[in-house]
Amino acid sequence: MSDFIQALRLQGRVIHAFILRETRTRFGRSKLGYFWAFFEPMAYILSLIGTFYVLNRTIASPIDIRLFFFTGIIPWLLFSRGVSMAAGAIDANRPLLDFPQVKVIDVVIARIILDFSTIFIVSIIYLLLFHYLIYPVRIASVGLVIIGLMVSSLLGMGFGLIGSAIKLYFNGYDNIQSIFMRVLFFTSGIFFFGSTLPAGIGEWLVFNPVLHLVEWVRDCFFYDFRSDFYTPYYPIIFSLVLIFIGLAAEKVTRHKIRE
Amino acid sequence: MLEFLKVSKFYPLKKGKKIILDEVSFKFPDDSNIGILGLNGAGKSTVMRLIAGSEMPSSGFIRRLGRFSWPLGFGGGFNGNLSGEENLRFICRIYGADIRKVTNYVSDFAELGRSLYEPVRNYSNGMRARLAFGLSLAIDFDVYLIDEVMAVGDPVFRSKSKAAFEERRKNSNLILISHDMKTIRDYSNKIIILHNSMLTIYDDVEEGIKNYQGLSAETR
Numbered sequence: 426m427s428d429f430i431q432a433l434r435l436q437g438r439v440i441h442a443f444i445l446r447e448t449r450t451r452f453g454r455s456k457l458g459y460f461w462a463f464f465e466p467m468a469y470i471l472s473l474i475g476t477f478y479v480l481n482r483t484i485a486s487p488i489d490i491r492l493f494f495f496t497g498i499i500p501w502l503l504f505s506r507g508v509s510m511a512a513g514a515i516d517a518n519r520p521l522l523d524f525p526q527v528k529v530i531d532v533v534i535a536r537i538i539l540d541f542s543t544i545f546i547v548s549i550i551y552l553l554l555f556h557y558l559i560y561p562v563r564i565a566s567v568g569l570v571i572i573g574l575m576v577s578s579l580l581g582m583g584f585g586l587i588g589s590a591i592k593l594y595f596n597g598y599d600n601i602q603s604i605f606m607r608v609l610f611f612t613s614g615i616f617f618f619g620s621t622l623p624a625g626i627g628e629w630l631v632f633n634p635v636l637h638l639v640e641w642v643r644d645c646f647f648y649d650f651r652s653d654f655y656t657p658y659y660p661i662i663f664s665l666v667l668i669f670i671g672l673a674a675e676k677v678t679r680h681k682i683r684e
Numbered sequence: 685m686l687e688f689l690k691v692s693k694f695y696p697l698k699k700g701k702k703i704i705l706d707e708v709s710f711k712f713p714d715d716s717n718i719g720i721l722g723l724n725g726a727g728k729s730t731v732m733r734l735i736a737g738s739e740m741p742s743s744g745f746i747r748r749l750g751r752f753s754w755p756l757g758f759g760g761g762f763n764g765n766l767s768g769e770e771n772l773r774f775i776c777r778i779y780g781a782d783i784r785k786v787t788n789y790v791s792d793f794a795e796l797g798r799s800l801y802e803p804v805r806n807y808s809n810g811m812r813a814r815l816a817f818g819l820s821l822a823i824d825f826d827v828y829l830i831d832e833v834m835a836v837g838d839p840v841f842r843s844k845s846k847a848a849f850e851e852r853r854k855n856s857n858l859i860l861i862s863h864d865m866k867t868i869r870d871y872s873n874k875i876i877i878l879h880n881s882m883l884t885i886y887d888d889v890e891e892g893i894k895n896y897q898g899l900s901a902e903t904r
Contacts, residue, residue, distance in 0.1 A: 523761045
């Protein structure tokens, strides 16, 4: 038992060290890191608003279009950045794997924690700015929104973990992943409601866990939007299964990494 | 305590595989300073990495008790994009060492001056080795694993590191790889030869060196 606690303590130490180290590489070098972290969601939101404006489209809902995109982009960013953070963890830190106490999973956990915190804080700043500059924001259920966002990160982490294992054996995986991510971007409800999908497509997209998460976050965020499209258990179980497979894959491929 | 239990290690090559160790069961002698000798390409550095735990054996187990350093060599261990000082902080954290104390020791010992705050990728080999050296000396290890970097730097630095290791030797041990027999004689009191995927121990350093030189002669 004390062995176990000792091991946990060691892992905690390693993860802590990695969070600080990754913070340093992301934000310490230059102020550009902060700039990018802050403006990335904005860039997405503005380009979506621009696209809708040019196409002369609106959403069939009383909710504000800016907040509508915001609540789609944030879970998407958490998911997609989670994927790339987890999948790129080895490449970014290979020399440090010389230290026997450093495990790939520690790096992945550290990066996910850092990324979640960054996007979370940026989101709060956005909401505060919106609240004070545009009009007051009321969130229906803060706790459930936060849980939805956490699951988005975990889903990305599971997906990325599996990717990082496949990458060790198959170099072309990066391309496949980016195609897959693009498909997910267009099918995850960032710029539409699940309920507005035509019957033939909706039946299929219901299997996309990211769409569930986006609907989840919106459902819990807005007072005047109710989604019956999502099942909370679906993305949660999906994430847990992916993480489980990813961890098993990490254990199997540990030899391969340390070669 | 360090013991190999049926340890095999091989790498797949384009054709067949390169076998470094073949089912080696071997107990390393306690409280000894061991020089590892072997021909080029026999896999000395890989054995060192196995001992450190930086690499896993292909099969078998390695039992170790006590704190082993990471393999101190010219490459590895540092992230090139971060400064020496940032790398130092990271390593202190994962070993649970006091960052301030270690920084003081290293900046005094490694003679890097302001380069300590430059990215490690701009370091020369010697500078990297000095940083690794100072850092590992500042963190207490029971066994130091040294891969060819014993004789770095100018004579002043060399005698300084020798003195530092002399001091350490009271409580810690060394396992080192070197092609320089003088370094081997200076630091080790046992020899292990890695040859034909096997490990052989010699309690007498001179006998070990003689056997090793016999190997070298054979292949020439």
